[in-house]
Amino acid sequence: MEGHLHEWLNLLVRWIHVIVGVAWIGASFYFNWLENNLNRKPPQEKGIAGHLWAVHGGGFYYLKKFSHGPDTLPTELHWFKWEAYTTWLSGITLLIIVYYFNAELFLINSSADGLTGAEAILLGITAVGISWFIYDLLCRSPLKQHPLFLGVLIFIYFSLLAFMLSEVFSGRGAYIHVGTAIGTVMVANVFFVIIPAQKEMVLALKDKRPLDPVYGQNGLLRSRHNNYLTLPVLFIMVSSHFPSTYGHHWNWLILIALSLISVAVRHYFNLRHLFRSLWWILPLSFIAIICLMWLTAPKPHQSTKPSGAVTTNTVFPIIQARCTSCHSSLPTQPGFSTAPQDLAFDSLEDVETHAERIHNVSVVSKTMPLGNLTAMTDEERLLIADWFASLSTLKTQ
Numbered sequence: 214m215e216g217h218l219h220e221w222l223n224l225l226v227r228w229i230h231v232i233v234g235v236a237w238i239g240a241s242f243y244f245n246w247l248e249n250n251l252n253r254k255p256p257q258e259k260g261i262a263g264h265l266w267a268v269h270g271g272g273f274y275y276l277k278k279f280s281h282g283p284d285t286l287p288t289e290l291h292w293f294k295w296e297a298y299t300t301w302l303s304g305i306t307l308l309i310i311v312y313y314f315n316a317e318l319f320l321i322n323s324s325a326d327g328l329t330g331a332e333a334i335l336l337g338i339t340a341v342g343i344s345w346f347i348y349d350l351l352c353r354s355p356l357k358q359h360p361l362f363l364g365v366l367i368f369i370y371f372s373l374l375a376f377m378l379s380e381v382f383s384g385r386g387a388y389i390h391v392g393t394a395i396g397t398v399m400v401a402n403v404f405f406v407i408i409p410a411q412k413e414m415v416l417a418l419k420d421k422r423p424l425d426p427v428y429g430q431n432g433l434l435r436s437r438h439n440n441y442l443t444l445p446v447l448f449i450m451v452s453s454h455f456p457s458t459y460g461h462h463w464n465w466l467i468l469i470a471l472s473l474i475s476v477a478v479r480h481y482f483n484l485r486h487l488f489r490s491l492w493w494i495l496p497l498s499f500i501a502i503i504c505l506m507w508l509t510a511p512k513p514h515q516s517t518k519p520s521g522a523v524t525t526n527t528v529f530p531i532i533q534a535r536c537t538s539c540h541s542s543l544p545t546q547p548g549f550s551t552a553p554q555d556l557a558f559d560s561l562e563d564v565e566t567h568a569e570r571i572h573n574v575s576v577v578s579k580t581m582p583l584g585n586l587t588a589m590t591d592e593e594r595l596l597i598a599d600w601f602a603s604l605s606t607l608k609t610q
């Protein structure tokens with residue numbers, strides 16, 4: 214029952230997180246696009262910086278952007294902030310539900326010497342808090358006069374974070390904390406800088422006094438960072454489906470490479486909206502992805518044993534000992550009411566049917582057993598590798 218409740222809680226919060234996240238990023242993409250596509254050619258109406266016609270959902274829209282602001286404030290002014298706040302709140306809730314409730318499974322590698330679950334949680338929270346502190350300090354420093362250099366420093370900081378966390382957490386644990394740190398920076402930018410700047414803008418308009426340009430400049434810098442950080446964060450949020458990334462020995466480097474590529478792609482689209490196309494960015498990114506795919510490909514295992522020496526009968530007891538506490542039609546692991554991902558290894562046939570996936574997760578990425586809770590040994594992994602190699606040769610004969 215507890216496992217069932219936990220799954221539904223996970224489902225509901227994840228659903229909400231995706232919905233509000235789409236609303237946040239969608240609005241932010243839209244306003245970016247709007248800003249870059251305004252028709253700014255003269256002549257413009259008095260006090261208008263640019264305008265834009267659009268057709269959508271069965272109607273025509275006509276939008277204008279004011280150079281400074283309207284003479285009087287409208288009675289109803291829409292703000293875009295709750296999308297960001299609820300994305301963060303639901304994300305943190307999800308982090309607790311998935312990773313902190315089950316720190317021994319998802320956050321750490323239980324069989325390796327190292328942290329306890331509670332220590333890992335504390336470390337994770339500290340890493341997220343410190344990240345905002347360092348980022349904010351960098352943005353307030355004189356470095357803000359050199360946005361490119363500042364951007365590079367921020368990238369280096371998050372790369373270091375990825376490296377350090379991957380040394381102490383499981384691959385998934387490290388990835389999700391880098392994602393949470395970046396996401397927290399983005400939401401804190403909205404909460405502490407961008408929205409206060411907008412409030413100041415509104416107040417200045419009400420009091421009919423000139424606006425201190427510093428507010429606008431700070432807001433713009435943080436918005437720009439958020440714009441470039443969006444794609445890496447989105448990759449991290451879906452990365453738990455891809456053990457070949459987080460489960461790889463060089464998982465932190467893969468994260469850095471994918472982030473760099475996605476920042477480049479974001480840059481291409483930012484420039485394209487401004488009709489300044491650096492066309493080579495897209496093909497170069499594509500080539501980079503192909504190289505990454507090639508570099509991370511699993512090396513074929515050369516079995517030292519004669520073909521057919523390791524049969525399914527040999528590995529079945531290992532699977533029984535290390536996997537079926539969770540992957541069975543009647544799991545015995547507390548908190549599991551059904552076999553995860555509907556993968557039950559109850560019979561020899563089950564094991565043979567799922568041979569490739571079993572091999573992938575227990576030999577290639579070593580992401581299973583989860584948190585190595587059942588303490589699978591390297592010798593057992595090697596035996597599974599031999600078994601899979603001999604199955605493959607049998608198939609090709």
Ligand code: HEC
Binds near residue numbers: 539546553554575589
């Ligand atoms: C402590 C419980 C537990 C143990 C033990 C365990 N698993 Fe898993 N396994 C899970 C959970 C939970 C998931 C789903 C993970 C997710 O969706 O994020 C999973 C997912 C999988 C998947 C699908 C992942 C994918 O990306 O294709 C495979 C395959 C798998 N396990 C194989 C194994 C094998 C083989 C073993 C034993 C060597 C094993 N598991 C041991 C809990 C466990």
